[in-house]
Amino acid sequence: MPELAEVEWYRKQWDVGRGDAIVDLALHARKRVFRGTNARAMQRLIGAKFLNSEARGKRMLFKFSGDTWLGIHLGMTGTLRVESADYRAAKHDHLVIRQRTRALVFRDSRQFGRVRFHHGADAPNWWRDETPEIVSAQFNRRWIDNFLDRHGKAPIKAVLLMQHGFSGIGNWMADEILWRARILPSRRTMSLGLNERANLFRETKFVARRSLATLGKNYSEPPRGWLIHERWSRSGVCPKHRTPLRHATIGGRTTAWCPRCQM
């Protein structure tokens, strides 16, 4: 599920455990979600206190006492949730962090997600990234114009999916942005005019903000009239004037657009 708004919502699920110590861990170190990670070193988390967390795009970082850090990416099917203290891990619960009165659970059936561990006084190298959050002031016209210029040959849909430019944007948000900006997803980025770039920038900010205010806040539905409510159905129509949507693979992903609105 997770794009930036869902990631933010999932991150907050574990907030109830802040300030409490970890009394036990349940994980299988050889699972694919731990690829590239020394999962055995995670035993160091036992006894540590969960302090706080932060999200950047689709990535999350959880900080614990004792200079220990946990990075989580939800991939395609990852979720975070809270269960009671006596919770028994189910098939795809790859990490269960036990506190005295609850269990913090990471589940991911497809295992495209990832768990990383770091021990050190400073945040890990893999957390450092100068890509600005879309809702931040650093994400401005100058910055994104520079990014668009560097990928002029790619279809704009593919560029919206690049995490080093549009941090946290995924398939449905990219389609939502292009529909609102009235730009065909297959357009080469270098072909966009000044007005189109301005629209793209404005709608990127808008979709990110509104998604965080709905999905990100309490997992409520994005506003009525958004493309997301139509895009999955074969018979989906444009929310504006009921024109049947078109579908194709662009940038390697299924893409939906309105042939009347988008040029």
Place this chain on the structure above:
DNA sequence: ACCCCTGTTCGGCG
């Protein structure tokens, strides 16, 4: 049975 999937990485190729 068959096809589809809100993500990322990697090898091949132009």
Place this chain on the structure above:
DNA sequence: CCGCCGAACAGGGG
């Protein structure tokens, strides 16, 4: 070397 594209990863759901 740069950059784009398709395949692969793995499992569940329609």
